[in-house]
């Protein structure tokens with residue numbers, strides 16, 4: 001999978017090896033740390049490989065579109081002790097559904113969020129000032145010990161936006177939502 005900078009989207013990303021040296025064109029299938037040559041941000045694995053799912057307590061994504069072909073949607077996934085529930089609603093689609101996802105799905109979803117989408121390296125605000133009217137979105141992830149990650153956008157999207165949507169595709173598919181209307 002190609003790594004792009006989670007902040008600016010540049011593909012000029014270098015891997016930082018264990019000696020702190022930067023190398024380009026190395027095998028990036030291994031999780032480690034990277035540096036973006038364009039914006040200088042460092043990003044990578046945040047806290048060891050295992051059990052990301054145990055630190056994520058909830059995930060909330062809402063997309064609020066005013067374009068005619070875009071719909072307002074809100075998805076919340078809540079991880080309880082034994083069951084991971086989701087609730088998805090769309091006023092425009094007249095949709096209000098609840099369901100559950102498997103522990104395996106949740107485990108790989110959480111892992112991908114931090115190791116393939118580099119969530120902690122996202123900007124908190126993706127705002128495109130050239131358009132006043134359009135799609136806004138909100139992403140809130142709560143972690144254990146009341147830590148929270150929050151991201152907002154208005155006509156601007158993180159470089160990993162489409163990958164985020166595809167991570168969620170099992171839920172969209174199950175609830176009959178065509179998520180391609182949200183891709184950018």
Ligand SMILES: [Zn+2]
Nearest residue numbers: 005008036039
């Ligand atoms: Zn960058």
